[in-house]
Amino acid sequence: MMIDTPAVLIDRERLATNIVQMAAHAAAHGIALRPHVKTHKIPEIAQIQVDAGARGITCATIGESEVFSEAGFQDIFIAYPLYLSERAVERLNALPGKVSIGVDSLEMARAVVNLREDVKALIEVDSGHHRSGISPDDEVLAEIRDVLGERYVGVFTFPGHSYGPGNGEAAAEDELHTLTSSVERLGGGLTSGGSSPSAQFTDALDEIRPGVYVFNDAQQVASGACGEEQVSMMVLSTVISRNVADRRIILDAGSKILSTDKPAWIEGHGFVLGQPNARISALSEHHATIFWPADIELPQVGEQIKVVPNHACNVINLVDEVYVQNSAEKLEIWSVAARGKNS
Amino acid sequence: MMIDTPAVLIDRERLATNIVQMAAHAAAHGIALRPHVKTHKIPEIAQIQVDAGARGITCATIGESEVFSEAGFQDIFIAYPLYLSERAVERLNALPGKVSIGVDSLEMARAVVNLREDVKALIEVDSGHHRSGISPDDEVLAEIRDVLGERYVGVFTFPGHSYGPGNGEAAAEDELHTLTSSVERLGGGLTSGGSSPSAQFTDALDEIRPGVYVFNDAQQVASGACGEEQVSMMVLSTVISRNVADRRIILDAGSKILSTDKPAWIEGHGFVLGQPNARISALSEHHATIFWPADIELPQVGEQIKVVPNHACNVINLVDEVYVQNSAEKLEIWSVAARGKNS
Known part of the structure; x- marks a missing residue:
């Protein structure tokens, strides 16, 4: 086959090895692996991840979820504090299978009532990346949980400050502390974290959602996540x-x-x-x-x-x-x- | 119409004004305007540009040219020193209408012989951006022209060093000097230049190929090309x-x-x-x-x-x-x- 350049080339053996290694790490620590598919956006790769033991997948947007649920993946967490517009509610309600979403405000916790009854929610907490997410000592955390009621599943974070040379271990500690202290305050719930550079230092969460590990790249090499x-x-x-x-x-x-x-x-x-x-x-x-x-x-x-x-x-x-x-x-x-x- | 965000929004009136203003500038100086369509990749916008007086269009790749020729634009300059692989030659030969390409090496000047007889070539010269292109005082310039023979049309450059606060005027001077000295050495030929930040300072070339001016952006504002x-x-x-x-x-x-x-x-x-x-x-x-x-x-x-x-x-x-x-x-x-x- 002649390839017109530039083009993206994937080494299938390295891909498979990366997927198996992360699955083995998660299994060894009793952590559920819910890989983020925004990295690859390719159903064939998500299937290799599920075959290797992934329990469900993570998406960034409703549009990604539509593509992957159409392709047969029907246990999806949208790890993002979605704005629940009328259109977003319609599209979420049309997704088949198990669906959960992220919430980081009282406004959106209240809007969740418009969603299909079996759609669940995780509260986003900030473990040090200072992007979206609530500080774990903010009083609004418990208020959001109360508003979510039966839909509340747990808390999640993205330790994005793991990116950078040698940052993985400290970010994994921040993540663990933030998630466990949050569920303690809330009286229980799932802890979901994980980024590719911090995953190797993660051994005590309920679930991790790394994405880039399937491919790796210059950032992962420089961060010390891979060779x-x-x-x-x-x-x-x-x-x-x-x-x-x-x-x-x-x-x-x-x-x-x-x-x-x-x-x-x-x-x-x-x-x-x-x-x-x-x-x-x-x-x-x-x-x-x-x-x-x-x-x-x-x-x-x-x-x-x-x-x-x-x-x-x-x-x-x-x-x-x-x-x-x-x-x-x-x-x-x-x-x-x-x-x-x-x- | 409800728009799911994030989405790209275009203000049609501002778009039309930008297109008309650049066309007027080119016309006022007797310069042919051959806008670069890599900025918008949208045939509807290229049509507005042609309606306002553009003489042909500029593309960056063979694939872009295929889309635009299919949409009816059949005077295309691919302002890029293409590598003429077997596939590239096949695809170029299949493009209808007037086609010209960029060349910046003797190897590719020789390979041009494989192209359909009416495909023309412009030699890329470096006016200070130091990317591709030959230095105008390099002896190889005349050798390339000789190898191109009847296909030789002229010289082109991209004054990319026009980007940056207040850089437009000096880059336009470099461009003018580089292009005119090159055609003097070669005993004639078209001078083709132009970037959005330098275009306002360009008044003596045969042709300009600005692209971003249709939309403008934060870089153009910071470069002083627009408000x-x-x-x-x-x-x-x-x-x-x-x-x-x-x-x-x-x-x-x-x-x-x-x-x-x-x-x-x-x-x-x-x-x-x-x-x-x-x-x-x-x-x-x-x-x-x-x-x-x-x-x-x-x-x-x-x-x-x-x-x-x-x-x-x-x-x-x-x-x-x-x-x-x-x-x-x-x-x-x-x-x-x-x-x-x-x-």
Whole structure:
């Protein structure tokens, strides 16, 4: 099969290994694994996760949930404090199977009454990422639980401050403390947490919802969550221009496939697989600039290069399909069924 | 019409004004306008541009060209040094109408022989952006022209260093010097340049290819290319969480619709239309964090907010359709026909 570059390439064996390892970690600690599918948006991958032991899936939006429930996944937690507009209520009520949603305000706890009776809710608490979620010592926490009544299932958090070199362990501690103190105050309930960099330090929650671990990426490598050999998703690109004097090459993979995610603690916009010193120093929509290391031969125009992107979740959302390569080098195409489902 | 947020909203009148103003500037200086459609990827908008006087369009990829030629636009310049693989040659040869491509190496100049006889080429020169393109004093320039023979049309550049506060005028000078000195050395040929921030300072080229001016964005405002009142594209979002003590609100528009484009010279990941001090300080895939200015009332959960994104081109590539609002507040939906056409 000829692949027009740039394109997303997945190493099927590495993907399977990543999925099995996280499932084994969760099982070893008696934690339910409910992987976040926003990373891959691909039903085939969610099926491998469920086959490896995942109990249900996590979605970010109603649109993602619609795609995955249509594909047969009918135990979905939308880990997001949805605004329950009339349209959102209609769409949620039309989802088949087990559905639960996130809530972080009294207003939305009251609006939950409009939802189908079997739709459950988890209260979002802030474990240190300071995004959405309620502080665990805020009095409104118990008020929300009371308003939710029978729908209340437990509390959840996203320890997003686990991202960054060596941040995983401390974030996992914050997460554990926040979730357990919250359910203590509320007299019980499920504790749901987990991010890919903190998951390896998590051993005492009821449920974790990591996402990126299926693919890994430059952020996960830099955060210490994995090694380069555990990266299962790459962007295949072609050298389209080179400046021999400057040792500069230009790839056809730009921000419209690599995305521009670049936290301050990461150098460059992705790196060349197997050549961590060959980093993308500038990114336009259809150009990536790399100053090629002096000790490696400068690639020719037309050479294909595999790039490890900074953040897999935003890359997957930029393509309609991915090329999956197995150990026999055979290619399969999977559709990114939930691409663009932002609402 | 009810819009599920986040969504891209276009102000039709501002769009039309932006298009007419650029066309008038080009016409006043006798410059042909060949707008870059990678910004909008929407045939309806290209038609407005052609109706206002554009002579042909510019595309970034073969895939974009396929979509636009299918939609009836048959004078296309692919302003990119394409790698002419067997597949690329097949696809280029299948494009109807007038087609020209970019070349910046001897290897590709030689490969052009495989293309249909009427496909023309422009040589890319580097006017200071240091991405692809040949230095205008490099001897290879004339060699490439000789190899291209009858296919040679002229030279082109992208003065990308025009981006940044007040950079437009100097970049326009670099561009003019680079293009005119190149065609002098080559004994003639078309000069094609143009970026949105430099276009207002361009008065002596044969052709310009600006793209972002149709929409404008936070980068264009910061670069001095336009005022906020000339921004015609916004991301409609909803407040989904708020922290009254911190005066922090969270919108449902994250990096999967706003993209994470953020050059160092821009503060934040976009700002609230009409409230330039309300800037997005952090962006996750489905969350935007804004610390709301003390002098403006804190929005409620459920309130809708219009965000001016940093870079329009990457936003449009994240949605399948846009909502177009005319002065009578009537909404129309346009499809982003060339979304995701990266190759």
